[in-house]
Amino acid sequence: MASYERPTELDHALRLLAERSRVVLAGGTDHFPARVGTAVDEDVLDVSAIAGLRGIVATRDGWCIGATTTWTDVLEADLPAQFDGLRQAAREVGGVQVQNRGTLGGNLCNASPAADGIPALMALDAEVELRDAKGALRVPLDNFVLGNRRTARRPDQLVTAIHVPRLAEGTRTTFLKLGARRYLVISIVMVAATLEPGAGGTVGRARVAIGACSPVARRLGALEAVLAGRPMGPDLGAAAEALHLADLATIDDVRGSAAYRREAALILVRRALDRLAA
Amino acid sequence: MTAPIRFHVNDRPVALAVPPARRLTRALRDDLGLTGTKVGCDAGDCGACTVLVNGRQVCACLTPVAQVAGARVTTVEGLAANGALAPLQAAIQRFGAAQCGICTPGMLMAGASLLARNVRPSAAEVEDALGGVLCRCTGYRAIVQAVMHALDGAVAPADGLGPVGTALPRVDCHDKVTGREAFGADRAPADALWLRAVRSPHARARFALGSFGALHARYPGLARVLTAADVPGANSFGIYPHIKDQPVLAEGHVRFAGEAVVALVGDLATVEAIRDDELPIAWTVEPPVASVDEALAPGAALVHDGRADNVLARGRVARGNVDAAFAAAAHVVEMTVATGFVEHAYIEPEAGYARRVGNRIEVVACTQTPYMDRDEIARVVGLGPEAVRIVPTGTGGGFGGKLDISVQPLVAVAAWVLGRPVRCTYTRPESMASTTKRHPSRITARLAADGAGRITGFAFHGDFETGAYASWGPTVADRVPIHACGPYRMGAVRATSAAVYTNRTPAGAFRGFGVPQAALAHEALMDALAARLARDPLAFRLDHALRKGDVTATGQRLDHSAGLAACLEALREDWTRARADAQAFNGTGGAMRRGVGVGCMWYGIGNTSMSNPSTMRVGLSREGGLTLYSGALDVGQGSNTVMAQICAEALGVPVVALALVTGDTDRTADAGKTSASRQTFVSGKAAELAGRDLRARILRHANAGASALVEFGRGAVAVRDRGTARTIDLRRLETDINGDVFVGEGRFDPPTTRLDADGQGSPYATYAFAAQMAEVEVDRALGTVKVRRIVAAHDVGRAINPLLVEGQIHGGIAQGLGLALMEEFLPGRTTNLHDYLIPTFGDVPPIEVRLIEDPEPLGPFGAKGIGEPALIPTAPAILGAIEHATGVRPAAVPVLPHRLHALLRAAGKVR
Numbered sequence A: 001m002a003s004y005e006r007p008t009e010l011d012h013a014l015r016l017l018a019e020r021s022r023v024v025l026a027g028g029t030d031h032f033p034a035r036v037g038t039a040v041d042e043d044v045l046d047v048s049a050i051a052g053l054r055g056i057v058a059t060r061d062g063w064c065i066g067a068t069t070t071w072t073d074v075l076e077a078d079l080p081a082q083f084d085g086l087r088q089a090a091r092e093v094g095g096v097q098v099q100n101r102g103t104l105g106g107n108l109c110n111a112s113p114a115a116d117g118i119p120a121l122m123a124l125d126a127e128v129e130l131r132d133a134k135g136a137l138r139v140p141l142d143n144f145v146l147g148n149r150r151t152a153r154r155p156d157q158l159v160t161a162i163h164v165p166r167l168a169e170g171t172r173t174t175f176l177k178l179g180a181r182r183y184l185v186i187s188i189v190m191v192a193a194t195l196e197p198g199a200g201g202t203v204g205r206a207r208v209a210i211g212a213c214s215p216v217a218r219r220l221g222a223l224e225a226v227l228a229g230r231p232m233g234p235d236l237g238a239a240a241e242a243l244h245l246a247d248l249a250t251i252d253d254v255r256g257s258a259a260y261r262r263e264a265a266l267i268l269v270r271r272a273l274d275r276l277a278a
Numbered sequence B: 001m002t003a004p005i006r007f008h009v010n011d012r013p014v015a016l017a018v019p020p021a022r023r024l025t026r027a028l029r030d031d032l033g034l035t036g037t038k039v040g041c042d043a044g045d046c047g048a049c050t051v052l053v054n055g056r057q058v059c060a061c062l063t064p065v066a067q068v069a070g071a072r073v074t075t076v077e078g079l080a081a082n083g084a085l086a087p088l089q090a091a092i093q094r095f096g097a098a099q100c101g102i103c104t105p106g107m108l109m110a111g112a113s114l115l116a117r118n119v120r121p122s123a124a125e126v127e128d129a130l131g132g133v134l135c136r137c138t139g140y141r142a143i144v145q146a147v148m149h150a151l152d153g154a155v156a157p158a159d160g161l162g163p164v165g166t167a168l169p170r171v172d173c174h175d176k177v178t179g180r181e182a183f184g185a186d187r188a189p190a191d192a193l194w195l196r197a198v199r200s201p202h203a204r205a206r207f208a209l210g211s212f213g214a215l216h217a218r219y220p221g222l223a224r225v226l227t228a229a230d231v232p233g234a235n236s237f238g239i240y241p242h243i244k245d246q247p248v249l250a251e252g253h254v255r256f257a258g259e260a261v262v263a264l265v266g267d268l269a270t271v272e273a274i275r276d277d278e279l280p281i282a283w284t285v286e287p288p289v290a291s292v293d294e295a296l297a298p299g300a301a302l303v304h305d306g307r308a309d310n311v312l313a314r315g316r317v318a319r320g321n322v323d324a325a326f327a328a329a330a331h332v333v334e335m336t337v338a339t340g341f342v343e344h345a346y347i348e349p350e351a352g353y354a355r356r357v358g359n360r361i362e363v364v365a366c367t368q369t370p371y372m373d374r375d376e377i378a379r380v381v382g383l384g385p386e387a388v389r390i391v392p393t394g395t396g397g398g399f400g401g402k403l404d405i406s407v408q409p410l411v412a413v414a415a416w417v418l419g420r421p422v423r424c425t426y427t428r429p430e431s432m433a434s435t436t437k438r439h440p441s442r443i444t445a446r447l448a449a450d451g452a453g454r455i456t457g458f459a460f461h462g463d464f465e466t467g468a469y470a471s472w473g474p475t476v477a478d479r480v481p482i483h484a485c486g487p488y489r490m491g492a493v494r495a496t497s498a499a500v501y502t503n504r505t506p507a508g509a510f511r512g513f514g515v516p517q518a519a520l521a522h523e524a525l526m527d528a529l530a531a532r533l534a535r536d537p538l539a540f541r542l543d544h545a546l547r548k549g550d551v552t553a554t555g556q557r558l559d560h561s562a563g564l565a566a567c568l569e570a571l572r573e574d575w576t577r578a579r580a581d582a583q584a585f586n587g588t589g590g591a592m593r594r595g596v597g598v599g600c601m602w603y604g605i606g607n608t609s610m611s612n613p614s615t616m617r618v619g620l621s622r623e624g625g626l627t628l629y630s631g632a633l634d635v636g637q638g639s640n641t642v643m644a645q646i647c648a649e650a651l652g653v654p655v656v657a658l659a660l661v662t663g664d665t666d667r668t669a670d671a672g673k674t675s676a677s678r679q680t681f682v683s684g685k686a687a688e689l690a691g692r693d694l695r696a697r698i699l700r701h702a703n704a705g706a707s708a709l710v711e712f713g714r715g716a717v718a719v720r721d722r723g724t725a726r727t728i729d730l731r732r733l734e735t736d737i738n739g740d741v742f743v744g745e746g747r748f749d750p751p752t753t754r755l756d757a758d759g760q761g762s763p764y765a766t767y768a769f770a771a772q773m774a775e776v777e778v779d780r781a782l783g784t785v786k787v788r789r790i791v792a793a794h795d796v797g798r799a800i801n802p803l804l805v806e807g808q809i810h811g812g813i814a815q816g817l818g819l820a821l822m823e824e825f826l827p828g829r830t831t832n833l834h835d836y837l838i839p840t841f842g843d844v845p846p847i848e849v850r851l852i853e854d855p856e857p858l859g860p861f862g863a864k865g866i867g868e869p870a871l872i873p874t875a876p877a878i879l880g881a882i883e884h885a886t887g888v889r890p891a892a893v894p895v896l897p898h899r900l901h902a903l904l905r906a907a908g909k910v911r
Ligand SMILES: Cc1cc2nc3c(=O)[nH]c(=O)nc-3n(C[C@H](O)[C@H](O)[C@H](O)COP(=O)(O)OP(=O)(O)OC[C@H]3O[C@@H](n4cnc5c(N)ncnc54)[C@H](O)[C@@H]3O)c2cc1C
Pocket: A023, A024, A025, A026, A027, A028, A029, A030, A031, A032, A033, A047, A067, A068, A092, A093, A094, A095, A098, A101, A102, A103, A104, A105, A106, A107, A108, A109, A110, A114, A115, A116, A117, A153, A157, A158, A159, A160, A184, A185, A186, A187, B043, B044, B045
């Protein structure tokens, strides 16, 4: 017989997970669509009532975003400009109904290739905090998502937070999403980009991540290297070239062919950089 | 069971002892009886289930009831506190922003959460806030207006007089904005069992059923597993009397993935818990006939034995010497068109229940055609039609898809066999996998013109994929050749069609019966020929527009009501300006390009060359109450209001004086189906005649002359005739079963003739005409298209109710836009509303409507029809605009970004 636990304490939740494997449920916006028309006999651990798991707090070197923080929470939080890209992503996740319930932790754990939060957070060098009954560890987001709906989380662990480092003063971020309609659209391609200012009007560090193109969102290391030290200016995007995307294992599906995704990704990368550097 | 979950719903405390993981939708609807919250998908995709939790909008279908413990939940039932409509509810009514009404509760809740923070939202703010709710009927613009202006302040309520020609808000709107209207899934007897069909995962297979003993042992809640052998009457149905080719439950052999094989009947938890792979079904999978090409290949496997070439039906229209026209032509242009399956995507999945009442069976379900349902159910259950009662529920959109039966035969058979009420609600994926679609098509067409640029010949062939079963395939095969050449004088015409069986989802009726596909071809040809001749596309169409006195390709003379030229003239000013603006914009360089296109259409109203009568009755009761008994079903298009307006006008009473009984086959007369844009024209005429007949009967009773004045009072009617006055005391007259003392009846069957082997004759009594122009912006780097504005000019004969006509036009345009740019049903792949994309709030641009009224003398007060005509010109106009913007004309729809990008790349036009 299925059980349903909704603890209010994190320790309690972790003990329950240590006991046996349970289906973790946060906002339910990925959970329920996977259960249409069927009654599933499963043990559920509802993490939505756990004190301290929701909300964003500033830390010594950045911010800690609780795993059950919703997209709406992100939009309403008082956060600096380096979060512009994440806010743009938040506004594009489903409709307001989904933003009001869907959580960042759920988005990362569900690990869909089209998860908008993943590239947006990758471009911020985010780390994922995993916790079990014995303790916590942090893994870079790039190492957390392993494949289409596969993550580094063990069944006895919860994702408890996402850590975002404070980037240099003047850092700008953006997020561009391409789909076949305006609202409620699964991305064909999305691009998140971060430019940290360097000396004398140049790019300091750049971070560019692409999602929905490959099974796992990817940072474009080669491009980032090329961008560092370039002068900021409205044609920065011209520095991006097809070869920078060459090692994306591009998806080919009903939403877009692989060839199209590669070309569109390059266009979006250029536009994102032009916009940030302007 | 755990402790009860306590929360507040609409300020009332509730405590529910239910599984905590239960969806809030189910808790509200099933446990608390609050069925105003709708379920369109159970997956977050449609927003019909939107409610407020602590003032914030959420999808109730994505919310476990455990998570609202201690919270305040507000549903649509909580909006009209103390019975008075909230301002937004009133605005939805006033702006005609609810059609079928299934999305309305979700719209209201999302709108309420916005208005609580922002009393004068901009259009963009409304779109952002309501963007998570889909509507398939309205095209959204009216909803945006309603929310923007909801709090504008006091508005005089409608007077309810509503003479013909006035924009009366729909008469049945109150229940739509309060959540009170019952749709298919909303009510059933408390003791009803649930039915779930187990469907084939294979497109083509043979199967054998084992014993269900083990299943029954494992699941005590399972009452019965129904198989083909349990169907008491004929295990077959289909639209055409001579082609009943679809089984209720498959007999040893399936023809498409999604076909019903057996039906589980029991309690809800049980039928949902049983996994399909627990059933003893032994499959022998066979290679499917997967495309029209495969179906038509020599030696192809047959989808139906006895259909030797896999061709269900052919159509043909031939007039004049086409070969000679092409031989002598100075110019010839040629086009191909390819379209895919399109899903109706009404927000309400099919649902209903049946119960046995003695030796009769009653089916209460959503539908577009109660009388056809009655006859189908009678056959399947093995009864006479009089032993079947169909009681239509509210129908949350149809667009042709609810002309075919779905849940009805399943629940009818189950209720008959088990002697208990049985209900069924399709899930979204089930609805999409099993019900009919728009026919995929591939068309080749050619135009010939002489040296003076006059069109002299037109040749056309279209193959239409009807999928596994006939459904409306013959209708499409008939209708397409008649309309193939478009609303133009074309000289010699040869147009042929074939409806081809495959092992894919059945295609049926969808707003336009193949004509929207054909219009893509004739409009592409018109643009191509205009370009060849360096003519303006709009002026070139005007040169060839069918006008009064012209003869159509079937040899029919258009004596009245042919307003295409007036439609094109109504666009001309906008057209000239928009074309110039686009040119100026394109001169500035960059990836963005603008373009403007035009599309025209004509559409025969009513069935093709077939009798399709409607009968309407209006009764006067002893108490003096007037009731219109209308068998014409309102599936959102507004026929309840239109019939009432017409009948009231004929009777000389205000609309509010008429009560309405619709659809119930025990209480109304057959008014045919809600399809072929026929209700206003055919049933409307019958409603007019019924009103006149009632008046005539009263006058006869009073011995008064035709010009006498009739005044309806309480329990009496006063008749004044040239100074004399007579009062009829109704309370002293005999009543019929409905309690009426006078009944007026009207019947109308539009005059048509049969077509000969060359398709010559008069297939329709009248035609609607339209021209639309679309302005688009194309991102040449990404291949994306944004429609910026649409102007739609429609000759409707007479707009009985301009508000409703505009609503139809907006909704049709939204569907045409979807057809052009995003909608593609791929069996087994896009069977939900996140993979199958329909336009959202942000996709439908501002629309301007220009109504042309070239009266049709046969129609009620001059009216024709609008339902389907609204959709047909949109996609051609958008494609023309894309071509104008980029120089590339897509031959296939939908023009998804990656497809347009590939075309631009091939043409060297990517930026
Ligand atoms: C209509 C609709 C539109 C959508 N549009 C978008 C979109 O545009 N972009 C996008 O990226 N996503 C979209 N989504 C997906 C979804 O809303 C997001 O991924 C959301 O962030 C998921 O969060 P949740 O809390 O609802 O997850 P849940 O459904 O509660 O959980 C998702 C998964 O994560 C696991 N999980 C959740 N929290 C934890 C945790 N703390 N520790 C361990 N495991 C956990 C669950 O077990 C489950 O497997 C959409 C969904 C819907 C229904």
